[in-house]
Amino acid sequence: MRTTCNHPKDCYSEPFSVGEFEILVYVCNCNGLRQRDVAQAIEAGACRPREIFARHQCQPQCAKCVCEMRQMIQDSREAFAIAAE
Ligand code: FES
Numbered sequence: 001m002r003t004t005c006n007h008p009k010d011c012y013s014e015p016f017s018v019g020e021f022e023i024l025v026y027v028c029n030c031n032g033l034r035q036r037d038v039a040q041a042i043e044a045g046a047c048r049p050r051e052i053f054a055r056h057q058c059q060p061q062c063a064k065c066v067c068e069m070r071q072m073i074q075d076s077r078e079a080f081a082i083a084a085e
Contacts, residue, residue, distance in 0.1 A: 027068050030061035038069055042076045049073075 025035045033056055041055040049069040053059055060066065 027072070028058075028060075028065035030065070031056065031058040033058070033065070035072070038072055039076075042073055047073055 027033050027035055027038045031053070033052070037056060038052055041052040044055065046052045046055055049060070049066045052069055
């Protein structure tokens with residue numbers, strides 16, 4: 001499933017793989033944070049982008065990744081709510 005945020009540009013994409021090779025998708029190019037890095041921070045309890053940056057001991061630079069991080073947090077909450085039902 002592909003989701004988007006409210007940002008004017010379509011800035012969220014799902015991870016994908018080719019064959020058995022997972023493509024490493026970067027969420028934050030400034031800090032080199034991949035989707036799995038962000039997902040790990042969310043699973044560990046980060047509920048705001050700044051908590052994701054803090055968990056990886058970095059800070060936002062251009063902040064272009066914040067929309068995607070928020071979307072991943074929201075997706076995680078929705079998945080957790082569905083699982084709790
Ligand atoms: S892409 Fe994340 S701070 Fe620039």
